[in-house]
Amino acid sequence: MIVRDLETASATGRKIVSPDGNWDSVRMLLKDDNMGFSFHITTIYEGADFGMHYQNHLESVxxxxxxxxxxxxxxxxxxxxxxxxxxxLDKNDKHILRATREMKMACVFNPPLHGTEVHNKEGAYELEADTVTD
Known part of the structure; x- marks a missing residue:
């Protein structure tokens, strides 16, 4: 069994902040957990307005x-x-996300993320990245 809490995960290297300042994401469940998907609690900051195009992943938010x-x-x-x-985003949909009030999101990715991914220039996550360890 795997048990994690958001506060501890945030404080132990599982919190990733976007370089562009639009979001942060606490990666609660990752590829190395061997569940076949990853699970994140993501904060989209108020006023954020940015494009994404997950070419390598499907996402539910x-x-x-x-x-x-x-x-x-x-x-x-x-x-x-x-x-x-x-x-x-069941068809690798290219999309724009806007936050008029800070949003807390629960996100599931398939295939699972490794842990340290941030969006590339196309707004996608690469398939390979550094792994977060506890």
Whole structure:
């Protein structure tokens, strides 16, 4: 059994802060945990407005608090996000995420992340990265 708490994970190297200052992510479950997916608690900072395109991963995102929107680039559709909203990037959707109020998100990635990933210039995570250890 694996048991982790958010506070300890944040303090022990599992908290990754984006270089662009838009978000931070506590990587609660990673590839080395051998579950087939990774699980993160991510904070999108108020005023953040940035593009992503997960070409190597599928992602499911559940908003626990805050407000914003996600826009799919292919068709320009905007979807409001608030507590209780789930959005799923099931087709490697290129998208823009905006936070009008700081958002706390629970995120699941498949394949799982290694731990230290931040977005590359296309807004994607690479398949290989450094592993976070406890």
């Amino acid at each position: 559940y908003c626990m608090s805050g407000e914003g929107e996600v826009e799919t680039v292919a068709d320009g559709k905007k979807y409001p996000i608030k507590a209780g909203t789930l959005y799923i």
